[in-house]
Amino acid sequence: MTNFVSAPALNLPDVPIQLAKRTFLAGSTDASMPAAISQLPTATFPLVLQPKPGLHANDISVPDWAADANKWIDAVLHEHGAVLLRGLPLLSADDFTRFVEGLDCETLGYAGGIALRDAVTSKVMTASYEPPEVSMEPHNEMAYTSVYPSKVLFFCETPPACGGETPIVDVRQYAQLIDPALRQKVTQTGIKYLRHLPHQRAASFASWQQTFYTDEKQDVKRFMDERGFEFYWDEDDNLTYSYVRPATVPHPKTGEDVWFNQLVSHHASYFQGYPDDAHADFDYHRSPFHSQYGDGTEFSPDIIAHIREKIWLCAVAFSWQQGDVLVLDNLLVQHGRMSFEGSRRILVSLVK
Structure with a gap:
């Protein structure tokens, strides 16, 4: 029996996310760059899972939430490509580490990666330290190497005050x-x-x-x-x-x-x-x-x-809430980051 239920499709960010002529976005001045992200989140991309109504998330341990989530991930991730877990009792890097440990999976390090990151725990690191004014175009994690993660897990410890949305792209859609x-x-x-x-x-x-x-x-x-x-x-x-x-x-x-x-x-x-x-x-x-x-x-x-045009034409973006965990099939879904203001702390774990 699962303690999760699927939730309705996510709402679009409050303000349309500009692409064309956006400052510090690669390719934004190309004539072919779309004006803004226009794809709507659907009920299945990303698939949003939350605790059942009436259930108090804190009444269930983090390892048990992870074990329950793992069943969903194994069953549906290869179909949907992206699963957003919302409403879990996760507040800190230690909570996220216990969640990752509860998935009973092997994690990867980041030697040879192109981004600057810091290790937070043995299984968790910071997301890329790109300047906040930079928007990072969608990409598959470490697809430029022979050793890459099969899944990428992101955890929102501190959501940004403004901006900082994460665009995701189904590779199967844009490649066509x-x-x-x-x-x-x-x-x-x-x-x-x-x-x-x-x-x-x-x-x-x-x-x-x-x-x-x-x-x-x-x-x-x-x-x-x-x-x-x-x-x-x-x-x-x-x-x-x-x-x-x-x-x-x-x-x-x-x-x-x-x-x-x-x-x-x-x-x-x-x-x-x-x-x-x-x-x-x-x-x-x-x-x-x-x-x-x-x-x-x-x-x-x-x-x-x-290629940049086709990627952005297929992009879907969402705004983070504290405690969110985004699970991506790294071979099927790209992720990026829009520029932001204020504090933003997203942690990541790379699954072998």
């Missing part, structure tokens, strides 16, 4: 809108991901020490060698490396071939929507990250704009 010839070409060549990580004494975005949680170059070499990545160090101990990943992967539960990559969100044009680089004429190959066709050919600006 991409030009078929382009999809076929990218599938054939794969995607080359490039990283340039300065030494911490010269880093303005992320250093290799922050990215790999070590001060030892030998640890980084071991990471590269284990994965077969091409890499080199320059005379100032800055690191550059690259590798090719497929554009699609099979879903572990359904076997469905899924469009799973970060062709756009890993592209250096992201930094043209960034406060420090919005008007800079910078070298893509010295950017913290970049993407190309698998053969090293550059994606044209029109291709990047085309």
